[in-house]
């Protein structure tokens with residue numbers, strides 16, 4: 001059994017940029033474990049509780065926050081999202097690569113606290129292309145798509161920020177071609 005501590009890998013990027021597809025590919029690797037976030041947003045068709053997210057009421061989310069159970073958290077489009085702390089601690093202690101898929105404000109919290117890890121941002125080729133992908137995915141209505149495009153604009157600007165004199169993200173990848181993006185992430189993870 002490996003005794004080396006594992007690695008945290010943060011994947012973020014605008015909704016529709018392709019980060020979920022990248023994460024799906026990385027999950028195939030036997031050393032990778034994946035964070036299941038808590039959220040107060042409504043469950044979408046096809047989603048499963050405790051698999052895609054832990055779907056919580058606001059009260060329950062607030063309680064977990066007060067009990068310091070969340071590693072980071074953020075509000076996104078009116079809903080709260082957060083990463084449960086103990087699965088990461090357990091995975092890293094077992095030498096695993098622990099993947100969290102989170103937005104930019106949560107990433108900033110981790111960086112500000114000096115949490116070691118590889119921080120990757122997946123960007124869309126353009127906002128028009130992002131809108132097209134969100135429309136094609138069909139899981140958000142027209143208003144929500146425009147809200148997500150607006151948030152994406154902010155996230156793309158924030159992704160180039162510095163935190164304590166260092167870049168927020170170690171790598172920013174423009175996802176033009178999914179296979180190439182997956183390969184680029186894999187090369188960073190397992191050089």
Ligand code: 5GP
Nearest residue numbers: 015037073074076081082083101102103106
């Ligand atoms: P969605 O509603 O599309 O599932 O997620 C909306 C956004 O919240 C996405 O950018 C997603 O990566 C982000 N997100 C999901 N879980 C977490 C989390 O635990 N913490 C943070 N900060 N963001 C999350």
